Amino acid sequence: MKLEYNDALFAVSQTELDAHASLAVAAYQETIQKSGRGNDFLGWLSLPEDVSEQDIQDIEECAAKLTAQSKVVVVIGIGGSYLGARAVIEALQHCFKPMMRSDLPTVLYAGNNMSEDYIHDLLNVLDENDYSLVVISKSGTTTEPALAFRVLKQHCEDKYGVDAARDRIVAITDRARGALKTLATQEGYPTFVIPDDVGGRYSVLTPVGLLPIAIAGFSIRKLLDGAKAMRKELYDNADFAHNQAMQYALLRYMLYNQGLKVELMASFEPKFFYFVEWFKQLFGESEGKENKGIFPAGAIFSTDLHSLGQYIQEGSRQLFETILTVEHAHSFVNIPFDEQNTDGLNYLQHRSIDEICHIAQQGTCQAHVDGQVPNIKITIPEINEFHLGELIYFFEMSCAISGYMLKVNPFDQPGVEAYKRNMFRLLGKPGYEK
Ligand code: PA5
Numbered sequence: 001m002k003l004e005y006n007d008a009l010f011a012v013s014q015t016e017l018d019a020h021a022s023l024a025v026a027a028y029q030e031t032i033q034k035s036g037r038g039n040d041f042l043g044w045l046s047l048p049e050d051v052s053e054q055d056i057q058d059i060e061e062c063a064a065k066l067t068a069q070s071k072v073v074v075v076i077g078i079g080g081s082y083l084g085a086r087a088v089i090e091a092l093q094h095c096f097k098p099m100m101r102s103d104l105p106t107v108l109y110a111g112n113n114m115s116e117d118y119i120h121d122l123l124n125v126l127d128e129n130d131y132s133l134v135v136i137s138k139s140g141t142t143t144e145p146a147l148a149f150r151v152l153k154q155h156c157e158d159k160y161g162v163d164a165a166r167d168r169i170v171a172i173t174d175r176a177r178g179a180l181k182t183l184a185t186q187e188g189y190p191t192f193v194i195p196d197d198v199g200g201r202y203s204v205l206t207p208v209g210l211l212p213i214a215i216a217g218f219s220i221r222k223l224l225d226g227a228k229a230m231r232k233e234l235y236d237n238a239d240f241a242h243n244q245a246m247q248y249a250l251l252r253y254m255l256y257n258q259g260l261k262v263e264l265m266a267s268f269e270p271k272f273f274y275f276v277e278w279f280k281q282l283f284g285e286s287e288g289k290e291n292k293g294i295f296p297a298g299a300i301f302s303t304d305l306h307s308l309g310q311y312i313q314e315g316s317r318q319l320f321e322t323i324l325t326v327e328h329a330h331s332f333v334n335i336p337f338d339e340q341n342t343d344g345l346n347y348l349q350h351r352s353i354d355e356i357c358h359i360a361q362q363g364t365c366q367a368h369v370d371g372q373v374p375n376i377k378i379t380i381p382e383i384n385e386f387h388l389g390e391l392i393y394f395f396e397m398s399c400a401i402s403g404y405m406l407k408v409n410p411f412d413q414p415g416v417e418a419y420k421r422n423m424f425r426l427l428g429k430p431g432y433e434k
Contacts, residue, residue, distance in 0.1 A: 140178020226389020
C-alpha cells in the first residue's frame, strides 16, 4: 500500500507538515502505548496476531458447514457489526455474484435497516432457497438486528423445524452480556465471541468480519497476513518520515484546520463502494464528536463525476479528496475494432479499459487540483485479501491517531444513543417514558 500526497502540498507544504510532525508522533505514541482516552478499546491493535490458528480453524469449520447446507447466508448486523464484512466481500466477489452459478452461497444482509419491504422480499428469497443465519451484535441489544433476527429466526424454525434451525443459526456477540448472548445460550447456537476490548467499527478482524468473509469463500488467513504486515510496518516505523498512517492523519488534520471540513473518499473501482462505506463509519463515528471532526463523504467515479463532479470542481471550497486506487485489474476486456468507427473510438483500440480508467483518474485529479481540491492518493497493487487486510489496519491506525490529534475519544459513540432514546420513547418501550 502506498500513500502519495504531492497533489495536496499546494494546500499544506511539506515544511508545514514536518513542523507539526510531533503532533502525529504524540498521537501515535498515545495509541500504541494505550495511554489515551478510550484505551480499554485498543484490542484491535494486536488483533491480527491475536487471532490464533485454533480461532481460524473454528471459523473455517463453521463456514464450511454453513456453506455446505446453504444457497444463501444472511448476515444480520448493523454498523461495525456489518460494514467490515460487506466491504471485504463486495471488494473480492464477482460483481454479479447472485447471477452466477456457484458452489458458494450468496451472502445477503439484514438488520441494517427497518424497511418492511426489504425484509418481506428477503423472506421471499428464503422461501425458495436453503439458508443459514449469522446474527452479529456486540451489545446484543441493538434494535434493528434484533428485530430482523426475530423475524428470520421464526421463518427458519417454521421452514426447518426448531431443532434443525439450531443447526443453521450462528451468533457472534459478547462473551457474557446482552440479550443475544442469553438467547444463544438458551437455544444452544454455536457462538463466537467479540473481544471486550474491541469496539464495533474496529472489529472486522474478529469473527464479526472473519466468519462472513470465510463463508463468502475468501481467505481470512491472507486478510490477517495483510493486516499483520501493515501492523509491522507501522510499528517498525515510529518516525513521521516513514509512517504512512501518521502522514495521512496529520495531513487530514492540517487540511481540517484550514477549513476543509469534508473528506471525499473516492474510487474509480465500484467494488470499493462498501469499503468506502466502512471508511465513512470508521472515521465518522470515531472523530465526529464534541463539535469536531472531518465529515467523511464517499463517491464512486465515473458514476459520481456525473453527479457530484460539478460540485467537487466548482462548489464551496470545503473539500479535500482521497482517491483509493488499484494498480492492476484482474482481467482484460478487448476493445473491438469497428470498421465504421461512427463513435470515433478506434483510437482506443489497443488500450485496456483499465489503462483508460487510470488516465481518466489522472485527468480528474488534475482538474480537481486546478479547482483547489487537495488530492491524496492511496494505492494498492491489486484487489485481494492481503491488500484489503493492509488497508483495514492502515485506516484503523490512522483513525486512532486522527482522533487523538483532535483530542476526542475515537472509540466511543455517545451521539448514536440520542436517536435510540427518542425512538424507544416514541415506541413506548418500558423504561423510556420520559
Ligand atoms: O462501531 C460501533 O460500535 C457501532 O457502529 C456498532 O457496531 C453498531 O451500533 C452495532 O452495535 P452492536 O454490535 O452492539 O449491535
